[in-house]
Amino acid sequence: MAEENRPLLDEESSPPERSPDRASTDRPRPSFELSTESTPLLHRREDGLTDYGTEQRFSRSPSIASRRSYEDGPTKKPSRVRWPTVISLAILTACVLTILVLAFAAPAVVKEYAQQAAVFKPTAVSVDSTTSDGIRARVQGDFVMDSSRVKNKSIRNLGQLATWIAREVETGPSDVEVYLPEYGNVLVGRAAVPSIKCSIRSGYHTHVDFLADLEAGDIRGIHAIAIDWIEGRLGRLNVKGKATLHLKSGLIALGTQVLTDNIIFEEKDFPALPEIDILKMNVHDAKDGAMAVDVLLESLIDSPIAFAIPALGFDILVPNCSPGDPYIRVASAKTAEIEVHPGQATPVGVDGLIENLPDELTSKCPGGEGSPLDFLVSSYVQGLETTIYVRGADAPSLETPAWMVDLMRSVTVPLPFTGHALDNLVKNFTMSDTHFSLPDPFAEPDSPESQPTVSAVVKVLIALPEEMNFKVDVPQVRALSDVYYKEEQLGVLVIDKWQDANSTLVNDEDGSSALLVEFAIEDAPLQVTNDGLLAEVIQALLFGSKEIVLRVAATVDTKVSTGLGRFAVHGIPAEGKVPVKTSFGDLLGDFKPRVVSLQLGDTTASSMVVSTQVNFTNPTNYSATVPFADFLMLYNDTAVAHITARNIAVAAGNNTNVPIDFSWCPLELSGPDGVDAGRTLLSSYISGYNSTITIKPHKNTIPSLPHLGKALSNLAINVPIPPISSPGSPDNDSDEQPHFIQDATFYLWSSTADFTLYSPLTETNILIISIDATAFYEQKDPIGRIQNHNPFNVPPGLSLTPRLPVDLDIGGVGYDALRKALGQSLEMDAVAKVGMQIGNVFGLFPLLLAR
16 A cells, blocks of 8 residues: 555656566556555655755645455446546546646636745855856755735736645756946846756745856946946836756656846845945065065955855056046066955955056146145045045966956946045254345335245154155255244245255164255245234244244155156145244343444434444354345334344354444434433443344334334344444453543643543544533542533544643542542543534544543
8 A cells, every 4th residue: 555645646656566477567657556446646745855845835734534454245237337537547647637637728827826925035145166158156045936925816826726735846956147238238248057856835935056157248238337336326116137058857758937026126225336445555675676575455345145256466547647548567477376355354455566657657647736646645634535546357266257357347446545634744844054034125015035035954854654664865846835833834945946956865863764854945935924923923032032943835746756757746744843942031141243444424413324343253053145124223213223134144153244234313213302312222232231222023124024114113122332443442252341541641730631531433533622620539529620612523443532621620639639640540430421422423422431
């Protein structure tokens, strides 16, 4: 008796063995047999798919049908029909007819049911290997017919009946094609799927595991899709699938079925472009002047499947001058085989080689000031997002399929990455041998000629990134530098001409490699943008006790020499601090000015010009050229004269015979108050007393920079009047003022006296018009009085006056002291009013004559 559950229609059922002597051994054996009357007509099969998976039924009702057991009964007539057999044949015939009706009479209904109820959930998809035409993919998943997905009740019922009867379907080898209707119905690819056997009863799952060969379609069509995806224009995608299936159920062939379906992918369904994280980079010299770039990067590739990417070759391109211009190829690169796993970051090693720099990379862009290389370097060192482009090239391995090489060549992928902001690129910035030059006094205000200039030796210590391991030289430099003080812009230092430079590779204090670049700047214009801030800086230099720190933010152009050749790089940002350690307030005592020559110039009744030559020491490291500068000289806060410098050069250290002009005009500057202040100043000076004057800038200190002069007018420098040490001066080595009256001789018998005088003027006589003087002993006892109105000249240097009559005070204590000092010396105090004329200038000066 056959097993109770054995079906009548089972292609995998084996007939019972036949006896050797049985006739008609070649007769076709039916796929069913009648073992007993109790054999079921429909067998609920428990075994699974041996080749592609197993089936599991989620809900199953146990059979509760009664089975009658027939025993041998009384002998019946042979002609009597056995009704159980007839009933079985009738039911079997009905089943076969039902399959035929469902397969041929109502295929549209069953097809619609299958399309709506079929569900395939992949559990694992991976690329098994590559082939010469495509890839071999391994697909694992679960297939189920879910009748609840079919909304139409009649279609659902008929489909359930048909699939319940058919139980399982074998597709046979099938072809699947994928098209894109919105891209001219371009063929994306083909897939050859092997024979698959699945349960098609509703609710039964079949696990499948098969290998499918995928072949790429139209490469140009795929290229169009890839470009839209890369450039972010792929908002939606309509994918049409066409499957040609050769179906059979058991031994009954159901013919060839062509199934089509459309799937709409939205933007959120597309994988994102992978983000690149550069873990390590090493740039070093290679053979024949080339430069090698070894990069280790990491990327999270948004892929639902695991696959291996064979060794590939790439061209590295950078943007050209304009977006529409073709990209510039700068390097080649290659990778080894890459293993990609879903949800895991993929490490990628890239070996790049830069053989040379093409001319279009370093050539100046039309209508612009930089080259493509300038824009690339500037963007990178500022820490901005930089984009390079990667395009497929010849593969480094023969095992890489040709179709993959062709596909990679057709697509150019942008690779955006953020540069490294080189905020600490300049580790040290110093200027030595600094020389300032004031502008041309006759230049138009705010013109280039009206700007002061700076010359200096600049030393810049540049930090080298650790990934930079190739020889580099900087032969020339130019820059545009913004100078800041307390985070406010002070001015702009323009170095627009190429300056020759020397560069040396050195080790910094922390052991890192650095490049020391030295270059000299010559007469670089300093465009002052904030006159008030400059006045604050000068005031801090003159009177402050702390060092001044200026910040320089420069845009540097360099000519770089490497193994690839010599080329210019523009727009490199650099920043550094320039400490000004000198405090002039502490050094004014070391200035030590001394007048070595006085020469009278033009005079009027109330003014005169005196040309002087001065020796002094510049205790700073700075030098300056002054075409013209004018300052006010004040005494007791009253302006009495102009101090003017013309075409002078101030060097560091000792300066000798520096011409300085004094324009004495107290009446013009301050009126009667100025006349009184000037008379007092001169009286004090020629009396030999140390006097202090104030030097102050004014609006026209530098005529071509009136705003600067006005800003500096708040500054005031108090300095002592320098002593006179011209040739013939009696106190040539003394820091004290020389006395106008050096010595006096009194002749008692004739009651006369003569005086030894000192005139600081070197070429002009001083005319003494009148003298009204009184001499005292011990500051209170009068000795005598001189009243003289006979003019006499005082030549330059030391001279002896004529004998002047003296009216003695015979009865006083001073007379006795004078008489006792005959033949000796006597210290006296004298007060005099002396009328002097120098050129056209006349003045009555009160003198305090020293002892």
